[in-house]
Ligand SMILES: Nc1ncnc2c1ncn2[C@@H]1O[C@H](COP(=O)(O)OP(=O)(O)OP(=O)(O)O)[C@@H](O)[C@H]1O
C-alpha cells in the first residue's frame with residue numbers, strides 16, 4: 001500500500017524580489033510504500049523541506065497532486081496518523097518537555113491517560129526523563145531534538161516525517177535515534193527521512209530519492225544507488241598480470257595478484273569473463289559487484305546534474 | 311482542559327508582565343481599603359450624576375473605580391496579546407502547529423477562544439477581587455459588577471479580533487502593537503470629533519464623507535465605554551447601534567482573519 005503518492009507536484013514561492021517566484025519543487029512524482037524507510041536527499045535548497053510541507057498542508061501546492069494516507073493534504077484527516085519533526089523547529093519555549101508532549105497529544109485528541117503513559121515512555125526512550133519538567137528554553141540543541149522526536153511519536157504514528165532528526169545530536173544520541181527508527185520500521189511503520197548524513201541514511205533507509213533544484217534526479221533502493229554500475233571485482237589466484245578483454249565485452253580496470261576489476265558493457269558479460277578465466281584453470285574465489293557509498297553516489301548524481309544544467 | 315488553553319496560560323505566566331496585573335490589582339485593593347472617601351481616589355466621577363440624589367453612597371464610585379481598573383487591565387491585556395499570534399506562527403513553530411490534524415479554522419478559533427477566556431478571566435479575577443474587598447469594607451454589593459465584567463469580555467473580544475487579524479496578516483508583534491494603537495488613536499479622535507459635532511470634513515465634502523465611513527466602519531470602543539457607563543449608572547438612553555455595529559465589526563474581522571489564514575503559506 002502506498003502511504004504517500006505525489007504526482008507532478010510543483011511549488012512556486014511567490015517572492016517580491018524574483019520575477020515569477022522561486023520554483024522550490026518542480027514536477028516531482030513518487031510514491032512511498034507502507035513499512036519502508038524512505039530517504040529524501042539533495043543539496044541545500046533542493047526542495048526537500050518544501051516537499052514535506054506540501055504533504056503536511058503547511059504550505060499550499062502550486063500544481064499537481066499529493067495524497068497522504070489516502071487523503072489530500074487539505075483534509076486534516078490526512079494528518080491524524082502522522083508524526084512530524086520539523087527542521088530548525090522552535091517549539092513553544094514556555095512549555096516544559098513534558099508540556100510539549102501533552103500539548104501535542106492533546107492536539108491529536110488522545111485520551112489523557114494515553115498521553116500520560118506515552119509521554120513517560122517516550123521521554124524514557126529519548127533519554128529525557130530527568131529534563132521532563134524543565135522549560136524548553138533551557139534545553140540544549142540536542143535536547144530539543146530529542147523531545148522533538150518524542151513529540152513526533154506521541155500518537156504512535158503510521159507515517160513519521162523526520163526533517164534532519166540527527167541535527168545537533170551527539171554520536172551516542174545519533175546511534176540511539178538510528179535504533180529507534182529501525183524499531184519503528186520493524187513495527188510496520190513508515191519513516192520519511194530527510195538528512196544530510198548519508199552514511200546514516202545508507203544504514204537505515206530502504207529506498208532513497210535525490211532531489212536537485214526541485215527536480216527528482218534519481219530514485220531507487222539503497223542497493224541500486226550504491227552498486228557501481230557494471231563494475232565487478234573478481235578475487236582469484238592470478239598467475240599472470242595480463243588478461244585480454246575484447247572491446248565488445250568490456251574493459252580491464254586493474255589486475256593484481258589476487259584481485260581483478262572489470263567494467264563490462266552489460267551485466268550478462270560477466271559470464272564471458274568467468275568462462276575465460278575458468279578455461280585458464282584459474283581458481284575463482286569471489287565475484288562481486290563493486291559498491292560505492294551512498295555519499296559517493298550522491299555526489300556523482302548531483303555533479304552530473306549540475307553539468308547537465310550548465 | 312484543552313491543550314491550547316493550558317498553552318495560553320503557560321505562555322501568559324511565562325511573560326513576567328503578567329505580574330503587572332497583580333501589582334496594579336494589589337495597589338487598587340490597598341487604595342480601596344484605605345480610602346474613606348471614594349471621590350478622592352477616582353478620577354472623572356461624573357459630578358452631574360448626583361451620587362447623593364440617587365441615594366447610593368459608595369456603590370457607584372466603587373463600581374466606577376473598578377470599571378476604570380478593568381479598562382486599564384484590558385488595555386494591558388490587549389497589548390500583551392499582540393505577540394501571541396506572531397509568536398505562534400514564526401518559522402519552525404508554525405510547522406509544529408499546522409501539521410496537526412486540526413483544520414486551520416479550528417486551530418485559530420481555539421486559540422482565539424483560549425486567549426479570550428484566559429485574559430478575560432484574568433481581568434475579571436483582578437477586578438472582582440478588588441470589588442469584593444471594597445464591597446466588604448463598605449458592606450455594599452451591586453449586581454451591576456457583572457454587567458461591567460460582561461463588558462470587559464465584549465471589549466476584549468473586539469480588540470482581540472483586530473489583534474489576531476494584524477497578527478496573521480503581518481506576522482510581526484511590533485506591527486500588531488502599532489496597528490492596535492493606531493486604531494485606538496483614530497477611533498478616539500473620531501469619537502471626539504463626532505461627540506463634539508465638529509466634523510464637516512473641515513470644509514471638504516469628500517473628506518467629510520471619508521471621515522464618516524471611517525467612523526461608521528471602525529469599532530467604537532470609547533462609545534462602548536460610555537454605553538456601559540450609561541447602562542451601569544442609569545443615565546441616558548441606550549444606543550444599541552453602537553454595540554451591534556462594533557460587535558459586527560469584530561465578527562467580520564474574525565471572518566477575514568480565518569479566510570486569510572486558510573490561504574497563507576508557511
Ligand atoms: N517560505 C519561503 N519563501 C520563499 N522561498 C522559500 C521558502 N521556503 C523555501 N524557499 C526556497 O525554496 C527552495 C527549497 O527550499 P527547501 O527549504 O525546501 O530546501 P531543502 O532541500 O530543505 O534545503 P536544506 O537541505 O538546506 O534544508 C530554496 O531555494 C528556498 O530558498
Ligand SMILES: [Mg+2]
Nearest residue numbers: 048049050087
Ligand atoms: Mg530542509
